[in-house]
Amino acid sequence: MNDITADTPQPVPLLEDERLDALFEFLDSEHVSEEALDLFGAHGLLTALAISTAPHDRDERHALIFDTTPEFESDQQRQATLDALDALLDNAVDVFENGNIPDLPFDLEFEGSEDDEEHPVRLWCAGFMEGVFLDEQVWFGTQEETAAELLLPFMTLSGLFDEEDPELAALGQQPAEATRLAGQLAELTLDLYLLQRAPAEKPAPAPSKGSKDAKGKSGGKGKGARGPGKRQ
Numbered sequence: 664m665n666d667i668t669a670d671t672p673q674p675v676p677l678l679e680d681e682r683l684d685a686l687f688e689f690l691d692s693e694h695v696s697e698e699a700l701d702l703f704g705a706h707g708l709l710t711a712l713a714i715s716t717a718p719h720d721r722d723e724r725h726a727l728i729f730d731t732t733p734e735f736e737s738d739q740q741r742q743a744t745l746d747a748l749d750a751l752l753d754n755a756v757d758v759f760e761n762g763n764i765p766d767l768p769f770d771l772e773f774e775g776s777e778d779d780e781e782h783p784v785r786l787w788c789a790g791f792m793e794g795v796f797l798d799e800q801v802w803f804g805t806q807e808e809t810a811a812e813l814l815l816p817f818m819t820l821s822g823l824f825d826e827e828d829p830e831l832a833a834l835g836q837q838p839a840e841a842t843r844l845a846g847q848l849a850e851l852t853l854d855l856y857l858l859q860r861a862p863a864e865k866p867a868p869a870p871s872k873g874s875k876d877a878k879g880k881s882g883g884k885g886k887g888a889r890g891p892g893k894r895q
Contacts, residue, residue, distance in 0.1 A: 670762075672853055673764070674767075675758045675765065675766055676768070677709075677710075677751045677758065682750070685744075689740070690705060693734075695730075699729045699730050700729075703768075704786050705728045705790060706751065706787055707786070707789065708727060708794045710852060713755035713756045714852060714855050715794060715795075715802065717798040717801045724752070759856040764849040764850055765849055765852060767849055772845075773842045784841070791817050792817055792818065792823055801859075806858060809858060816845075817851070820835050820845060
């Protein structure tokens with residue numbers, strides 16, 4: 664019997680539960696600025712940075728997450744927190760390189776959610792879009808239409824475009840539709856990763872001046888809102 668799952672992307676956690684829980688508690692604590700990203704926003708941001716081909720050094724990544732320097736209780740806590748964030752990014756790259764998808768650390772269901780605006784999916788998507796905003800030219804590049812299509816669910820669920828696009832906002836506020844879109848996010852991250860690294864199609868070489876095509880005598884045809892995932 665053939666293993667039909669061999670080529671199927673598998674969800675892989677980007678951090679162990681213990682480290683994820685510790686990171687959640689720290690980012691939700693009084694040790695960080697109210698403008699800092701929460702766990703879901705940070706997870707989304709780092710996932711986007713793992714996809715982007717634009718370089719961002721360690722200090723820049725941490726500044727994007729914390730806004731201002733956190734008040735760590737000890738050097739050990741500082742090291743453990745920063746190492747966890749770095750590991751999340753590195754593991755995301757490894758997951759994509761192996762053709763798998765990240766296991767998103769939250770419930771994707773919107774139906775029955777008490778606080779729709781603060782739903783983890785929305786915070787994660789807002790963090791992800793923050794990563795896109797950093798390097799829009801890289802993300803869209805020469806494949807703008809494809810990238811925009813793949814990013815549409817992230818944009819819809821992030822809530823960042825609600826004021827400028829009421830139609831998009833209405834779509835994302837329908838629980839059943841929001842749940843459907845949320846179910847696509849993990850696989851879309853892999854699609855975006857592959858799109859970022861797909862070699863651009865090279866234009867066909869121009870025919871030489873002496874060729875029949877150049878003279879048109881050949882019978883053939885020539886080729887012609889910021890601030891996602893903030894603590895409340």
